[in-house]
Amino acid sequence: MPPNSQPPDPDAAEPGDEPAAPYAKRTLAAQAMGQIDPVTKAVVPPIHVSTTFQRDPDNAYTSGFAYGRADNATVREAESVMAMLEEAEGALLFGSGMAAAAAVFCALEPGDHIIAPRVMYWGLRRWLQQEGPRLQLSVDFVDTETPERLRAAMRPGATKLVWIESPGNPLWTVTDIAASAEIAHAGGARLAVDSTAASPIHTRPLGLGADIVMHSATKVLNGHSDVIAGVLAVRQADAFWERITAIRAGWGAILGPFEAYLLMRSLRTLHLRASAQATGAAVLAERLSGHPLVSGVLYPGLAGHPGHAIAARQMENGFGFMLSIRVTGGEEAAIATAAHVRLWKRATSLGGVESLIEHRASVEGPGTPCPPDLLRLSTGIEDPGDLFDDLDQALRAAHDRAR
Numbered sequence: 001m002p003p004n005s006q007p008p009d010p011d012a013a014e015p016g017d018e019p020a021a022p023y024a025k026r027t028l029a030a031q032a033m034g035q036i037d038p039v040t041k042a043v044v045p046p047i048h049v050s051t052t053f054q055r056d057p058d059n060a061y062t063s064g065f066a067y068g069r070a071d072n073a074t075v076r077e078a079e080s081v082m083a084m085l086e087e088a089e090g091a092l093l094f095g096s097g098m099a100a101a102a103a104v105f106c107a108l109e110p111g112d113h114i115i116a117p118r119v120m121y122w123g124l125r126r127w128l129q130q131e132g133p134r135l136q137l138s139v140d141f142v143d144t145e146t147p148e149r150l151r152a153a154m155r156p157g158a159t160k161l162v163w164i165e166s167p168g169n170p171l172w173t174v175t176d177i178a179a180s181a182e183i184a185h186a187g188g189a190r191l192a193v194d195s196t197a198a199s200p201i202h203t204r205p206l207g208l209g210a211d212i213v214m215h216s217a218t219k220v221l222n223g224h225s226d227v228i229a230g231v232l233a234v235r236q237a238d239a240f241w242e243r244i245t246a247i248r249a250g251w252g253a254i255l256g257p258f259e260a261y262l263l264m265r266s267l268r269t270l271h272l273r274a275s276a277q278a279t280g281a282a283v284l285a286e287r288l289s290g291h292p293l294v295s296g297v298l299y300p301g302l303a304g305h306p307g308h309a310i311a312a313r314q315m316e317n318g319f320g321f322m323l324s325i326r327v328t329g330g331e332e333a334a335i336a337t338a339a340h341v342r343l344w345k346r347a348t349s350l351g352g353v354e355s356l357i358e359h360r361a362s363v364e365g366p367g368t369p370c371p372p373d374l375l376r377l378s379t380g381i382e383d384p385g386d387l388f389d390d391l392d393q394a395l396r397a398a399h400d401r402a403r
């Protein structure tokens, strides 16, 4: 778009509307949907901090806003960018990824059966194990990356939700979203996808048949390790979505306006960051595959990865920023390698512009499918050569120390 032409019509940016068709998503995201403050014409909309809104003399709320626990204009602006990126009928922001996921499960009815992946974000797995029974939900953890296993686990009539995660943390297993949608729908269940590790840049689950997509916006969506947030986006804003909306308002799980502002600021550069991070991860995966002290590299972009063919079909613009390596010498060597990094930061979380390394089995504890020799790597935007050199010296230092 030429620099001085009109921005896209902001009225076309409300969640639920058709996406503004003529522009690429990166164009719309860069301008945060072209939202201009109607009063001052500021190209960066102000942060709406008011918790309450004046009623009209006839007692109505014609602005559509009444109280900040249900809705907020800054939150809505960020939601409109998310809805555009996911081509969703609606998007809702929550105070964390966990709050967003929990809202989906809590919208189910007592007695409902749900299927979740064996390899998934451990915090949500633990939450389902602890809270599922108290909500009277029965949960089966299944290798959803194998469609036959998913099909066999379905209990038609009782299964109301299939939850998948692709690529799945921390082994980066790839689940066929289109096949999962077919199986879920055939059994009368909804399909929800935790797409945190793919981001809207690499995968669009709603286009592949999923009903709901969830992201921890704490990760690459915000990308600067300074906001905790979560998002849900929906293919069809039906009664189930209304129930989720009511749960967010009733439980007070909405994201704060300052966080929503920071998230929208980050979404303007999502394409640049995610592309650079995926390029870096691909370089690292390739170079680490040939490393004598690395016994395995888990990255869906590698031809030898078991999910590569499906990933190549359902991912675009690369294969994401997450990879894991298995270190020769087992758990001790893996922990020692993390101890010797200088450039990588030893920290949990993922998706930020700075690269993070983590011995994942220590975090996940007993019952984890994560092998003890595994290091999880979140690739930032640093020079991939610098990142490789640092891992190389750390692997060698750990190895030398063990000898």
Ligand SMILES: *Cc1c(COP(=O)(O)O)cnc(C)c1O
Pocket (backbone or CB within 6 Å): 096, 097, 098, 099, 121, 123, 124, 165, 169, 194, 196, 197, 215, 216, 217, 218, 219, 228, 229, 230, 350
């Ligand atoms: C971090 C994460 C979550 C939880 O999100 P929070 O924002 O930390 O609550 C859920 N799923 C995946 C894949 C994650 O990485």
